[in-house]
Amino acid sequence: MSNGYTSRASAEVTVWAAGADRTFARWTRKIWEQFADYGASRLPNPCKTAMAILKDVADLDVAIMRDVLAKDQEEIKKARAEKRPPRLVAPSWEGYSDRLWEKALLVSNRYLAAGSPELRALLTSIEGESYMVQLLLQGKDPTLSDDVCWDVYNELALNPITKDPDGRKADDGRHSIDAIFRITQGTAPESLKNGSSPVGSSCRGRSARKSGAPRIGRSSIKS
Secondary structure, three states, X not given: OEOOEEEEOOOOEEEEEOOEEEEEOOOOHHHHHHHHHHHHHHOOOXXXXXXXXXXXXXXXXXXXXXXXXXXXXXXXXXXXXXXXXOOOOHHHOOOHHHHHHHHHHHHHOOOOOOOOHHHHHHHOOHHHHHHHHHHHHHHHOOOXXXXXXXXXXXXXXXXXXXXXXXXXXXXXXXXXXXHHHHHHHOEEEEEOOOOOOEOOHHHOOOOOOOXXXXXXXXXXXXX
């Protein structure tokens, strides 16, 4: 404890699922790197996506520029007749293709970084969230098969959450996937007078589930 603040480091958490106690590893930088590698195979490459439509956008720019230049010529004639400086558009007009490429380069430099909007979006999908569960489970026990990891995810994801307003625990007392992500990531320093402030709260998976198909499972939690 320091200056009235306390923090909790990321920790492993064990939950009964798919017929056994399943331990989730700490959500480390290595886990983020593995998820980023997975994201590279699932997320569209910004530059390749931009290149695929760049010619069409450039053709649109040419058509727009022709129209702009024609109107500027009319403005020049009108300005001469009125003896005033012309108000031209072409000198300050920026093509959509330039902006498209600039945006693609900007996104390409960060879309696979830990906690990027693109990785967060992937993490909120069933595909991405289930893969993160797999990484955390196999991070503790590399012998677990992908199918077992999916079974664990499926059971916990569909476990009904109707009683806990925070979505941390399912009705049978087991941790929700959201809670597992919070524990394995840890919590940031928080004031003793204030509530919890999870590390990377915007980087967790989908929001806590409030409903789902009933699942039968042992209510065994170890954390």
